[in-house]
Amino acid sequence: MNMSDAERIATTLESINYTPASTEKEADLIVVVSCSVRQSAIDRIHGKIRNWNLRKTKEPLVTVLTGCVLDEDRLAFKKVFDLVFDIENLAQLPAMLADKTAEAEKEIENYFKIIPRYTSAFQAFVPIMTGCNNFCSYCAVPYVRGREYSRPHTEIIAEVRTLLKNGYKEITLLGQNVNSYGNDNPKEITFPELVQLVNDESDDFWLRYITSHPKDMSDELIKKFIQASKLTDYLHLPLQSGSNEILKKMNRHYIYEHYKKLIEKVRAEKPDIAISTDIIVGFPGETNEQFMHTVRAFEEIKYDMAYISQYSPRSGTAAAKLEDDVPKPEKKHREKVLTDILAKTALKHNKKYLDKEVTILADRYQKGVLFGRSGSFKLVAVKTEPRDLIGKFVKVKITDANAWALTGEMA
Numbered sequence: 001m002n003m004s005d006a007e008r009i010a011t012t013l014e015s016i017n018y019t020p021a022s023t024e025k026e027a028d029l030i031v032v033v034s035c036s037v038r039q040s041a042i043d044r045i046h047g048k049i050r051n052w053n054l055r056k057t058k059e060p061l062v063t064v065l066t067g068c069v070l071d072e073d074r075l076a077f078k079k080v081f082d083l084v085f086d087i088e089n090l091a092q093l094p095a096m097l098a099d100k101t102a103e104a105e106k107e108i109e110n111y112f113k114i115i116p117r118y119t120s121a122f123q124a125f126v127p128i129m130t131g132c133n134n135f136c137s138y139c140a141v142p143y144v145r146g147r148e149y150s151r152p153h154t155e156i157i158a159e160v161r162t163l164l165k166n167g168y169k170e171i172t173l174l175g176q177n178v179n180s181y182g183n184d185n186p187k188e189i190t191f192p193e194l195v196q197l198v199n200d201e202s203d204d205f206w207l208r209y210i211t212s213h214p215k216d217m218s219d220e221l222i223k224k225f226i227q228a229s230k231l232t233d234y235l236h237l238p239l240q241s242g243s244n245e246i247l248k249k250m251n252r253h254y255i256y257e258h259y260k261k262l263i264e265k266v267r268a269e270k271p272d273i274a275i276s277t278d279i280i281v282g283f284p285g286e287t288n289e290q291f292m293h294t295v296r297a298f299e300e301i302k303y304d305m306a307y308i309s310q311y312s313p314r315s316g317t318a319a320a321k322l323e324d325d326v327p328k329p330e331k332k333h334r335e336k337v338l339t340d341i342l343a344k345t346a347l348k349h350n351k352k353y354l355d356k357e358v359t360i361l362a363d364r365y366q367k368g369v370l371f372g373r374s375g376s377f378k379l380v381a382v383k384t385e386p387r388d389l390i391g392k393f394v395k396v397k398i399t400d401a402n403a404w405a406l407t408g409e410m411a
């Protein structure tokens with residue numbers, strides 16, 4: 001979501017004649033898109049703004065903060081940033097900046113109507129909704145982004161159509177909980193219907209979506225892995241914990257057995273699909289026994305990838321009222337235990353690609369190596385002469401695999 005916010009902010013700023021700076025030092029306007037999910041992100045902003053305010057004593061600089069900002073952080077940030085605004089009010093940013101810079105010329109009306117300055121010429125994130133109704137106990141998003149709002153599907157399709165017309169090869173539908181798209185508006189279509197509509201827009205692109213919530217993952221959506229041919233063989237489905245007691249404390253509204261059944265259904269439709277997850281270790285009160293349920297989940301599900309984070313309290317959330325009682329070294333240990341299992345299961349999955357041909361979307365070329373992601377979101381590196389391949393689908397024969405990446409040669 002933050003990437004999409006940033007792209008829309010870029011468009012808004014360019015509409016009032018700002019141009020992108022190549023480094024932070026060159027910028028005379030810095031906009032921070034904050035993320036409230038983790039305290040560490042907020043702490044980093046405090047560190048940055050101290051330096052920027054020192055810089056302001058020597059040269060002109062305007063600092064702006066937006067994104068997910070809790071009320072109590074907002075009060076503190078208002079004292080140190082030149083401007084703090086809600087992302088929903090992005091359309092008014094030029095007017096707000098006008099007070100600070102006297103350069104604003106134009107006002108754009110609606111956040112979703114702002115065409116972002118996409119950071120890639122071939123991959124685009126298309127937001128389909130904002131907000132979240134789930135109130136996971138560790139997460140600040142519902143407080144700072146508000147309730148779910150589904151963007152009209154006609155607007156989404158129009159944005160996708162323009163992107164595809166301009167040669168984009170990968171579209172990622174974006175939302176905090178895409179599976180509940182349309183639930184806030186009885187007249188709107190469902191997420192599986194939206195996936196199908198986007199799928200049918202063109203023959204030559206890949207379609208992805210993030211993020212899904214297991215409680216809202218329907219059989220109809222699972223079937224789209226077969227029915228929607230542009231949907232890639234990759235599913236990111238956050239588990240967060242394998243312990244039903246911890247899931248309850250996290251307010252996740254599902255149990256591990258439900259999650260496992262979903263994975264079985266998905267694999268029944270698409271046996272080779274790659275599956276990744278998010279996990280929090282060291283949630284308040286997580287005992288070793290409860291953690292072992294997550295270990296069991298890793299052993300049973302055999303993930304391709306997992307984004308494992310050590311719990312840190314986010315003030316203003318329900319979990320922040322609980323004692324953060326799992327010691328840091330123990331959190332670190334639990335993260336390592338899971339990472340070690342992941343390394344084994346990921347390697348096993350990746351070895352299946354040896355000697356096989358896969359298609360990647362090439363996204364960069366560095367020191368004689370072409371990099372890209374496969375449909376199953378595997379990082380693939382190919383030694384090759386410089387060629388005009390960035391942003392194109394390229395066929396690669398896989399010659400080597402480790403847990404985190406594949407290596408290949410041009411097929």
Ligand code: SF4
Pocket residue numbers: 132133134135136139140141142176177213
């Ligand atoms: S689903 Fe939970 S973790 Fe995700 S944004 Fe909503 S409240 Fe936060």
